[in-house]
Amino acid sequence: MTRLVVGIINYGIGNYASLHHTLYDIGHRCRITDDPIVLKQCDILLLPGVGAFRPAMEALKARSLDDFLLQQSRGKKPILGICLGMQLLADASHEGGYTKGLGLIPGEVRPLVEPRWHIGWNTIEITQDDRLFQPSSGDSFYFNHSYTYQGPKEFQVCQASVGRTIPAVIRQGTVIGMQFHPEKSQISGRSLLKRLIEGLCHA
């Protein structure tokens, strides 16, 4: 197997150790950086994130990573957003006021209502024919969020049920967002990340 190079975008938000460890475990190299020259050389980019939307977008803009990610997506570079990273891919968020996002997947981020948060292990169900996610349909992943993506169904690949169904995975081309934490989802997360990275990079 060719060892791929995964670029974890370091914009000062979050801790990347679990992600790095998982990627190393599944056999790939990592570069954790905000340097676009290094990130351009990577086979795939990961956009993690924890906390609030606005400071995360500000951190990305301060490093000109918003423009960089837009360019990379136009060049069909695979980009995986995780948790807040998924939400950043959307057009905007209503968390703490209105804040524009990266605009890589049409839709907006709004607060969860009844329940007000989604915490714990939940199963995902595939809603579109997607060979990368099909094997994970019915598997449990760890969720921890209080805002959710709302957008056209065509970009929603998997859903989870928490009182009602909410998007668990969104996708437009080679840009994918996962609301759950695959790096904190043990076996199911590791398997999915391996399949996604290798599937997107060898496509």
Next chain:
Amino acid sequence: MLRKRLIGVVTVKDGWAVQSMGYGRYLPLGHPEYLVENLDRWGADEILVMSIDRSVHKLGPDLSLLKRLSAMGLSTPLTYGGGIHKAEEAVAVIQSGAERICLDAVLHDDPQQAYKMAALIGAQALVGSLPLSVEAQGLCWYDYRSKTTTLLDSKHLTLFADGLISEALIIDWHHEGQQNSFNSHLISLFPHKEIPLIAFGGLSDANQLKDVLAYPQVVAAGVGNFLNYSEHAFQSLKKNLTSSVLRPAKYVGSFS
């Protein structure tokens, strides 16, 4: 389907993992990293690390411990409690690798801090620790630093009811460390039925856990001391909990 969680709890005092009995007696277990590594390997639904002496000594959160745990590359969600009093400390804990934080002393001293914390890291990342006991006057809230109790009333739960803190960790501190002794009246007497609860303290037996997890309000249960007496203790507990409310047990043999 969203599952309830079985949480492995690691109590840390003076930098050592300890067994804690009734909030007063402590027996050393070793480096907390080893207990956390075991829980991660055993497929715990969540790991809760509680540094119980940080607030007493005014030390702030144990970021050094968190960074060591984070460097292990855990594949299990981690909640940390101990010494968190300010919003920037809450952010630092999350940036150091925890998914969620657990607050105790600050709920007594300066509960308004929870508003700032929720704004920065989200209410889903906040757990409020409530050591409780059933006394003659009713359900009482324990302050472990002054060793005093206060009758629990609705004003103490405003942060939870308003959605600034997502879950309440109710601890049967009297029975902590005692086998199969969790007092489920702490759940039935809890005044706000809409607040999700994590039960902890004296939970050791699968049947007892099953009864506690059957309460609709209980979203998780924590087990601490009783995971340290046998290998694969966590998986054995899960295997014996035949209810479908939990994620099925993962065995070492299943890990590639």
